[in-house]
Amino acid sequence: MINRRQFIEATGATVVGAGVLSGSAAAAKEFEYRTPVFTTSDLSVREEPSTGATRVAVADERTGGRVFEGPETSDGYTWWKVQYSGDSDDGSVTGWSAENWLAEADFACPMTGEVTSTYWDTRDGGDRYHRAVDFSTGGGQYVHAAADGEVIYAGWASGYGRFVKVEHPGGWVTSYAHLAEFRCSQGDTVERGDLIGIEGDSGVGTGPHLHFEVRDTSGAKRRSYYDDGEEAVQGTGVPRSFY
Ligand SMILES: [Zn+2]
Known part of the structure; x- marks a missing residue:
């Protein structure tokens, strides 16, 4: 068993290509606890790791989530238990999915919760756009770094309140606003x-x-980061379900 750091170094934390349905469960992907993943097709989410188990939901293509258990092999598939992020229509759902249609993502969803405002929502009667994604559980939920990087700001910012910025390799910066408490400091890796x-x-x-x-x-706020689902997934590994 390797630790998560070794795993990321070994894989480069790049997107792992979607598996091809082979009917064989021989080659399990190397997901670990909390590995961020996204679906490469509409994908069944089942109560147990079996094609005969009750289907609790269908996760739309490019729904993001995190692996919590697995692998299990059954019915010719390798299965992982995934906690899928909620989208605008559905809440978070957890269950077993076949790995053939799961791929690893570079960026993880920063918080488990309902998406309460999506990218490009209008504000102030259409005069302003929301160029971010809001997640809510009503307060107190853990907020996680979306990817490896350095904390370049952790402090107060007008409007944003307690505010964290993390710079990632590849020229991306993620920001986290309205925090109740900090769990990092400026300069942290x-x-x-x-x-x-x-x-x-x-x-x-x-x-x-x-x-x-x-x-x-x-x-610049990157509209394309959210708008071009294919590029977002393949170029940066961001699950489309972010918006
Ligand atoms: Zn917002």
Whole structure:
């Protein structure tokens, strides 16, 4: 068993290609506890690791989630228990899926919770756009670094309240706003999935939630990062279910 750091170094934390259905369960992917994944097709989510088990949901193509158990082999497939992120229509769902249609993502969803506002939502009667994704559980949820990087800011920012910025290799910066508490300091090196704060309602907001932004290092908010699902998945490994 290797630890997560060794695993990321060994894989380069790049997107692992979707498996091809072979009917063989011989080659399990090397997912670990909390590995961020996304679906490469509409995918059944089942109560148990078996094609005969009750299907609790169908995760749409490019739904993101994190692996919590596995692997198990059954009915010619290798299975992983995945906690899928909620989207605008559905809450979070957890169950077993066949790995053939699961791929590893570079970026992890920063928080488990309901998506309460998506990218490009209009504000102020259409005068302003929400160039971020909001997640909410009502407060107190753990907020995780979306990817490996360095904390380049952890402090107060006007409107954003308690605010963390993490710079990642490849020219990306992720931001986490309205935190109740910090769990990191400026200058810290973080790994994907590390706890960096607690969901809250500091700053100007509409109740407790995480406001999550992605920018490139020039500071521009990257519309394409959210809009082009294919590029987002293959280029940066961000599950499309972020929006
Ligand atoms: Zn927001």
